[in-house]
Amino acid sequence: MRRLLAILVSTLTLVLAIGVVDARAATVTSTELTSGWALRSATGLSDTGATVSQVGYSTSGWNPVSLPSTVLAGLVANNVYQNIFFGQNLKNVPDLTGQDWWFRGEFTAAATSPGQVYWLRFKGISYRAQIWLNGTQLDANAVGTMVGHEYNVTGVIHPGAVNALAIRVTPPAHDCKDLSFCTVDWNPEAPDMNAGLWGKTLVDTTGPVALRDPYVKTVLPLPATNAADLTVYVDAVNATAAPITTTVNATISKAGQPSIPLSQTVTLNANERREVAFSPVHVTNPVLWWPYQFGSPELYQLSVSATAGGAISDTKGIDFGIRQFTDYRTTVNGTSFAGYKVNGQNIMFRGGGYMWDMLQRWDTKTNAAHIKYVKDMGLNTIRLEGTLGNEELYDLADKAGIMVMPGFVCCSAWENDSGWSAEQAQVALASLDTQMRATRAHASTFLWTYGSDQPPTAAHLTAYKNVATALHWQNPTLDNVATWSNANAGMKMDGPYVWEPPVLWWDTTKAGSAFGTTGEEGAESPPPLESVQRFLAPADQWPIGTAWNYHAGKAGSVFDNTTPFTAGLNSRYGTATGAADYSRKTELQNYENTRAFFEAWNSHEYTQSFGTIFWMLNSAWPSVHWNLYDYYFKPGGGYFGSKKANEPVHIAYDYATKKVFVVNSTLTARSGLTATATLYNTPDLAQKYTTSVPVTAAANSSTQVLTIPAVTGLSTTYFIRLQVKDASGATVSNNLYWYSTTADTLGNKSNWYRTTPKNSANLTGLNSLPANPNLNATASRVTSGGQETVTITLTNTSATNLAFFVRPEITAGNGGTEVVPVTYTDNYISLWPGESTTVTAAYQTADLGGQAPYLRLRGYNIPTSSVPVS
Template identity: 25%
Template structure:
C-alpha cells in the first residue's frame, strides 16, 4: 500500500492575538513567553481551561467572564518531522477534517489559503513545500464574531434569532446562544489533521446505494472517487464481503477527480429495518484501487439495503405524512438531537453511545438532527445504523434569513456535497431536510419582509445536489413545512409549540391533530446533583440570578411556575420544586404522546424537543448534560412501548385506546377500573376477546368520568401473555388531599 498517513494531532502551541494584529509567521518562537500548550483536536476554550487562563464557562455565570475569547484572534503552531521518503512521494496533501471556522494556514512560511466553513474538510496540496526534517505549520483563527459583523456590515442585516450576524457564517449556529444554550462561539482545529502522501492515485468518497429491491434480489450502485496525480490506467475492484460478490471496473483516469461506477447484485437481500420492525442487517463494501497488480489504496464502508417512501396522500383530514420503510408504515417515535456539548471535541464515541443507547432503550426509533447544530461524526451514524434509529437530517440552517450572495452559495454547495457523500451510505438516514423553521418564520412574518432570503438554498441548491448524489432518499424543504401554512395541522410536518411557547395548559395537546409532530416539548429542571454542579450554595433557589441564567428560554422561570401551578401545589423548597417540574414534564409529554399514538397514521410520528443538552441547564431535555435521565425519560419510555394503552381525558370523557406497533395482530383482555385513592372501587369494566390489528391503534372504550373527579383510572391488559398497564388521575394533583 503506497498511501502514507501522518497524524498531526496531539500537542500544538497557541497564543492570543488582537483581531487582525500583524504577525510575521516566519519568525515565530513558540518557546517564548505567552505561548501555551494546546491539544488537537480541540478548541481554544478547552485549551485556555487546561492552562488555567479561564474558568469553566458552565459554572455559575462564567459564560460572561469568558466572552472576551470570541473577540480575539488565536495563533496555533505545530512543529513536525518528515522523512526524505515522505517528501519524495508524488503528491502530499495536508488535510484538516474540521476547522472552526475562519482560519489562515501557513506551512514553512508559505500561506496555503483561508477557510470559512467548519462543516467540511479543507485539503491543501503541499508537495514542494514540505521539507525533509523540521516543518512548521501555522493556523491563525480569526475572531468569529468580528468577521461575521464585518460581513453583515458589508452585505446588510438579515433577521435571525439570538444573533443576527451568525447567518453569514458556516459555523454551528447554536454556538452564538440559543434558548437552551450559552453563547460560546469558540474556534479551533476541531477534527483531525493529517499529512497524506502517495505516488499515483488515492480513493475519495465511496458509496453503495440500493436502487431496486425485491425479495429475490437487490441491485446496488457502487461508486468510487479517484484522485489521480496524472492521467493513467486504473482498476477498481468492488466487493461485498458478506456475499463474496464483486465487480471489476477499469478505465483511464484523468488528472484530478474521477468517478467510477458499477452495479452489484445481492441475492436474497437481508434488509435493514428500524428498531422494532426487524433486524438491522449491514453489508460491507470493500474497494481496491490498483495500477496493474499494485494496490494503490483501499477502503471499506458499511451500508444497508432498505427502501424508503414518504407517503403523502390526500385524506379526510388533509394529507398524510407517513414514512414507509421496506413497504411497512412506521409510526415514528423519538426526539430531536442537538450537539451534545458546547465544545464539540469532547463529544466522542462513548458520549454518542451513552445517549444513543438511552434513545434505543426508551423505545424510540427516530432522531431528528436539528439544523442549528452540526453534521455529526461518523460514529454517531454508525451507532444509529446498528441500533435501528432512523434519522431525519436537517441541513445546518435555523431560525433566520440566509444570504444568497455568490460566495455564500459556493460555500454551501461544497458543504452539502461533502456531507451527502460522506453520509449517504447510512441506512439510518431516511430524510434530508433543508432547514429548521425558516419557511415558517417567513410565512408567519417573524420578520417583515416580502422576499424569502434563503429560498434559493432550500428549493434549488440543496435539492439539485440531492437529486444528483442521493436520489434514494426523500428531500423536504423545511421543518415545519406543508401547505400555505408551513406549520399546518392538516399536512406536512408540524412544530407543536402552542403549549410551552403559547402558555397553554398541556391538556391543549389533545386539540392538536397534526399529521407529523416533528417538535413539541416541555421544560423541567435537571436533578439536584446537576443543579449543584453549576451553582454555589447561595444560588440554590428557583429565582436566583444564576439559576435563571441557566434557563435561556424567554420567561423560562415564569413558565415553570405557571405550568406547575396549573397542576401541582407550588412548593418553596428547591428540591421539591425541581421534582414537581420533572413530574409535570412527564405528565405533559405522556398526554401528548398518548393523544398522537391513539391517532396512529392520522398522526404518524411525534419527536420530542429534545433528547439531550449541550451544557448543564434547565431545558426541555429528557437526559441532562451529565447523562442523568429526568423522570420524563421513563414516562416517555412507557408511552413509546410497542403495545400501549393510551388514556386520553377529553373533557368529561375518558378515551381508552390500544396501540399496537408490532407486526402481529394481538388478542387479549382489557380491564378498566376507577377507584378513590382510599381504594374504594367506583367503576369497573372488562372487555374479553379484544383484538387489535397489526400496526394499528383501536379505540376500545369511552367512559363518562364527570362524577369520578379525584379518582384514579387504571387500565390493565393482557395480550399474548404479556401485561400492559397505564393509569391517569381524573383531576388535578394539587387538589388531592
C-alpha cells in the first residue's frame, strides 16, 4: 500500500555505506523552476526524450513559457490564440488533447556538497507524462493530474552545471473521462483539458535523509478548550542504498508562548520512507485558531530537522492551528443532516464554490483577492469541488480564518468508478494521498468529501478511508454531499441552480430552501454592464443571444442560457429595454436574491439549517451564470447582497412568513439593542406602519424579534426598512427591502435544478421613483504602504425624495473603470431625505494604473456623476 500511495521515488539513488556518512553538512535548498522553458506539440517531432533532454538541444520555433503552465495557457501567452475569452473566440481554438506536448527547460543545479542528494519534484502534471533528465528517462508513465511525483536524481544531475529536463505530456480526455480536473457544466471545457505542468516544478537538495509532509494533529478535551494534545508526524526518507541512523528534531513555537522541543532517533532501512511519530505533548491554555467572526486565526509554527552523521540533512517548517472540528447529526424534515462545531462551538458554515481560471493561471495577488472578497462578504468557507492543488490559497485561508472544504468532483470519471481500470483505481488513491497530505496540516481545512453528487462504490470508499486513517486525518469526512443518491450523506443537493424568487429560500416546504445542510445551490448572476462590455461586443450585449448564452454554461446543458433569470427580471421589474436597463435591474435582482439566500440559511441556524455553499463563489472565465463576484473581481449586486446578509449582527426579513430575525454571527452577545420595522409606500415614501422592540442578540444565534402584520393602504410596490440600533442610538444593522402587495409565489412543478415560479411580485413601482439630483458626495484618501483608503461621505439633501440603490465606485481616472480588487464597508446604499452616511473603500495604489482616483456615483434614481478624490 505504501508503494501504491507514496510519492514515487526513483531507483537512481546515492549509495552511502552505513557508518561513513560525511559529517559535513549538505546544502539544503528548494528551487522552483519557472523561467527558461519552451513548449511545442510532439506531433512532427521525431526526436526522442533522450535527445530532447540533452543540454544545448535547440528549441528554435518552440513557444517560450514560464512554469507552472497548461498547454493552452502557454499558447495564449504566445498569442497563438488571442482574446479567447471574448465573445465566442474560444470556439476558434482547436481540440488540443489529440496530441502529446513537450515541455522542455534548462536549469543550473546547486554545487555539490558531501553526502548531498538531489530531488526533482512535480506538484502537478496533467494527465500523464514521460520524464527525462539529461538524456535519462526517470519515468515512462507518471500518471494522475492530482498525484505528486518525486525522483531522487542524484545519479543523473550535473552538480553546479546546466541540466536539461524534458517532459512529454499526454492530455486528459474530454468529457471528464480521466481522473483529472473537470468543469462539468459550469463553462466550456478548456480545449486542452488543462494538460501540462499546472503545479510547481522543484529541484531540492538535502543530505542523505530527506523530510516530507510534516503535520501536527491537535486534539482538545472538548467541551473544555484549556488544553490540547499535539502529535507531530513527519516522513523521513533514506536516500541511500544502505541503512542510516538519523535524529529528527522538532520544535513547536509561537511568539509569547513557551517552545516545545521534541527529538527522536530512528534507523531507516535502505531507500526506506517511514513516518516518524512523536509522543503526544500536552499544552495548557493553548492559543486557539478561530474562523472569521468567531475570533482570531492564531497560528503556531512547527520546525523539523533531520541530522545524519552529525550534520543537518534536511529541514522543513509549517504553520498550523490548534483547533478541532467535530460533526454531529440532526434530523430535519425526515432527513439526517450534518452540522459542525469548531472548538466546541456550533458553526454555521457559509461560503461559495471556488473555481480557478479556466487556464489555471493564478498568482499571489489573485489568490489574496479571493480570500479578501470571501471575508469581506462575511463568508467563512470555500468549497473546492475538485479544484485541488492551489496550496497558496490554503495558506492564505489559514491566516484569514476562512475554512476550506476540499473533495472530489461530480459527474465524471471520479464518480463513474464502478468500471475503473486497475490504473484508475491506483490513480484515485494516489490522488487522495497527495491532496490529503497537502491539506491535512492546514488549520483552515475542516472537512473532506470523498464524493460529490454520488458516493464512491463501497470498495473504493473503504480504500479512501484507509488512506485518511493512515494519514491521521483529524477532520470530519463525508461520503458525498447529496441525499438524493445517499440518504445518509448528511448534505443535500436538491437545487436550485437557476434564478428563483427570494421566497424560495425561506419556504421550507420547497426543495432547495434553507433547511438542513447543502453542498451547493445557486443561480444565474449576470455581471455589471462594465464587465459585460469587456467580453461581449456591443451587438452581443443586447438583445441577449448566442454569444451571451455561450458564457452561461456548457453547450447542450440546461444551463446554456439565462432564461429563468431574465424572465424573472422582466416580470418583476419591468421588461428591460436595453443592455444598460437590463444591467441596472440585474443588480437589484442579484442583490435581493443572494441577500435572501444567506439570510434564510443564517436565520434558521442550528434549528433547521447547519451550513450552505452558494454555487458558485466566482467564475473560471467571464460568465453570466453562477458567481457572487465576476471574473474581473468587480463586485456587483450579488456580492453586496451577500455582504449585507452576513454582517456580524444582522436584521433579516422572512419573505414566506413575514417574521423578522436578528442574527448574531459572533461569539459575543449583544444586549440593549432595539429593532425597528417601518413600511413605506412608493413613490412618495408615505409611512404606513412602524414598530420597535427591544432585542438581546445571544451569541452565535438567531432570534425572531417580531412579525410584520398585514398592513392596509400599501402601494403595489413598497419598502420594508429594518434597523437595529444600540443603546447609544448607533446603527448596528440597516436593511432595506423592496417588495409588493402581489407577492412572488411558487408552483408545484419542480425538478433537480428548478422550482418554477407561479406568480411574480410587482416591483415596477421602483421605476416611478422621482429623480433625485440632490445627492452630495465628498471623497478623501489616505495612502500608506501602497494601499489607499478613501472615505466617502454621501448626503441626501432632498427634502422629499429617496436616493435609491446608490453605487459609489472608485474609478481609475474620470470616467474610467472601477479599480479592482476593491472593498467597501457598504454599497448599494439607500438614503432617506436628509440622511447621510460614510463609506470607506480600500484598494492598492498600483491598481489605479497611474490614473488619479475618482468617485463615481450611480443609482436607480440619481444621475451619474463623478468627483475627484482629494
